[in-house]
Amino acid sequence: AQSVTQPDIHITVSEGASLELRCNYSYGATPYLFWYVQSPGQGLQLLLKYFSGDTLVQGIKGFEAEFKRSQSSFNLRKPSVHWSDAAEYFCAVGGNSGGSNYKLTFGKGTLLTVNP
């Protein structure tokens, strides 16, 4: 069964500081990995995804993530955090459950607080 662990429930950083959000996954085959962001009262927005190829993927809003198969990790990073990055971040692993159905399993999320 596929699963995702986000070890940090809540992270606080200062504006301008660097950020790394951790994600570990369990999946039987080559995983499809995603990071989504949810601002308060909003839906989920896709930040980036990894399927194959270059293990360092670039996303929107200056985010990047690195896939490390040996560590079963897909950590999200940003070199300099902006106050508008304060939100809940979800890591997800997916696999093809037939046809064009991709079943996503989400982690429990990491809440990011940004101090001025």
Next chain:
Amino acid sequence: DTAVSQTPKYLVTQMGNDKSIKCEQNLGHDTMYWYKQDSKKFLKIMFSYNNKELIINETVPNRFSPKSPDKAHLNLHINSLELGDSAVYFCASSYGDTQYFGPGTRLTVL
């Protein structure tokens, strides 16, 4: 221009009532999903439809009945609402590997 839309945004109702949440996508996707996000923000898939056919049903009580009148719509009907049904329900759609989410419907059962 909204890609995935849901109505209503908020829904407050009494226990035992029946209610529906509507979802529409204008992305031309052939697969749609319903997710439930509980009070601890945990997101879990409930259903998936592909071309109006049910593909994924994640052991959801049969009080929940999704209906897909066409590829662009996936509605969720809930019978005999219970307190534990209070949550945010998200609709999503995809063509291939990436899912796009609606803004969510916050359901409160009193």
